[in-house]
Amino acid sequence: MTDLELLRQEDCRWDLVALGEIMLRFDPGDERIETTRTFRVWEGGGEYNVARGLGRCFGMRSAIVTALVDNPIGRLIDDLVSQGGVERAQLNWVPFDGVGRRARNGLNFTERGYGVRAALGVSDRGHSAASQLQAGDVDWERIFSHGVRWFHTGGIFCALSDTSASVALEAIDVARAHGAVVSYDLNYRPSLWKDIGGTAQAAAVNRQIVEKVDVLVGNEEDFAAALGFELEGVDEDLLDLDPALYDAVLGRVLDALPQVKLAAATLRQVRTATTNDWTAVCRSRSGFHLGPELPGLEIYDRVGGGDSFASGLFYGLLQGHGIERALAYGVAHGALAMTTPGDTSMATLAEVERLVAGSAARVER
Numbered sequence: 001m002t003d004l005e006l007l008r009q010e011d012c013r014w015d016l017v018a019l020g021e022i023m024l025r026f027d028p029g030d031e032r033i034e035t036t037r038t039f040r041v042w043e044g045g046g047e048y049n050v051a052r053g054l055g056r057c058f059g060m061r062s063a064i065v066t067a068l069v070d071n072p073i074g075r076l077i078d079d080l081v082s083q084g085g086v087e088r089a090q091l092n093w094v095p096f097d098g099v100g101r102r103a104r105n106g107l108n109f110t111e112r113g114y115g116v117r118a119a120l121g122v123s124d125r126g127h128s129a130a131s132q133l134q135a136g137d138v139d140w141e142r143i144f145s146h147g148v149r150w151f152h153t154g155g156i157f158c159a160l161s162d163t164s165a166s167v168a169l170e171a172i173d174v175a176r177a178h179g180a181v182v183s184y185d186l187n188y189r190p191s192l193w194k195d196i197g198g199t200a201q202a203a204a205v206n207r208q209i210v211e212k213v214d215v216l217v218g219n220e221e222d223f224a225a226a227l228g229f230e231l232e233g234v235d236e237d238l239l240d241l242d243p244a245l246y247d248a249v250l251g252r253v254l255d256a257l258p259q260v261k262l263a264a265a266t267l268r269q270v271r272t273a274t275t276n277d278w279t280a281v282c283r284s285r286s287g288f289h290l291g292p293e294l295p296g297l298e299i300y301d302r303v304g305g306g307d308s309f310a311s312g313l314f315y316g317l318l319q320g321h322g323i324e325r326a327l328a329y330g331v332a333h334g335a336l337a338m339t340t341p342g343d344t345s346m347a348t349l350a351e352v353e354r355l356v357a358g359s360a361a362r363v364e365r
Helices: 046-056 072-084 140-145 164-177 198-210 243-256 305-318 323-337 349-356
Strands: 014-019 023-027 040-044 062-070 087-095 107-111 120-124 148-154 181-185 215-218 262-272 275-284 287-290 294-298
Touching: 014 046, 014 087, 014 164, 014 305, 023 072, 040 046, 040 072, 046 062, 046 072, 046 148, 046 181, 046 305, 062 072, 072 087, 087 140, 140 148, 140 164, 148 164, 148 305, 164 181, 164 198, 181 198, 181 305, 215 305, 243 262, 243 275, 243 287, 262 305, 262 323, 275 305, 275 323, 287 323, 294 323, 305 323, 323 349
Parallel strands: 014 062, 014 148, 023 107, 062 087, 148 181, 181 215, 215 262
Antiparallel strands: 023 040, 107 120, 262 275, 275 287, 275 294
């Protein structure tokens, strides 16, 4: 049991609305950022990826709240969002000043890594349109009056600027008033926090937000780095992750945050950039749960795996499944998303169901 009180699907326009930045990802394929001459482009963003996965793979009605600069780059991102099937609950278009002095669209250059060479991300997102959103810029009452079952945001958006967290808090208050479940992915990124206070500032910002959420998500290190809940007994390289340790730390999280009904964490043990051990755990008020374990999972592109876990988990919960089934959807969807390029999921629900059922990757004819 999760104790989540979900609005009825037939009474709501959207199953999930997310708040976050959408960037244009530049992918050099098998080459390096600094030596390639060609890039493929995708859209992506930690919070947006959850909405897209929920719609694209699981067939649920999802929408995004964000801002873009009104130039051809912004229009390209918007077109990619349309292809992904995500509605715009509110998209604020910011006038282009000709060079991006006042606002710009975020860019993200990402290498996939291979073997002993780790994946590498280089963001170019300062002064982005989404980072300049302020409280009062979004008509949350209008959005939630349409009926929203689930609202999602996260630590990436809240790290973008001094005003981002206040936008998230404003949204969460209205979401709760209208009966939506609220989730938050800690998603700690050292590059976003290193110049504005590091882990201490991250914990201070996140603490005021997570006190108001129902579902909290992170990875094997987020609860320590982004929230200050240290995990004892784990080696520095995170190569020997004992699920029992996460039972303890997630239990402490629930004890400290009485509003949170469920806390989940992905556990990724990186053997090489292309071989990971992958699973997830969850702690609810009724107990601790370990998801399916996928040792030696072959990775094509790890970026977005955690976001796809979140969308699979949320799908299971929105469908009324128990925690173990919802965890299985999350683990399976995250694993499949990492078999294709780009931040976002290309998996189908049938593929997720087969993996949840334990089927092998035999050819489908």
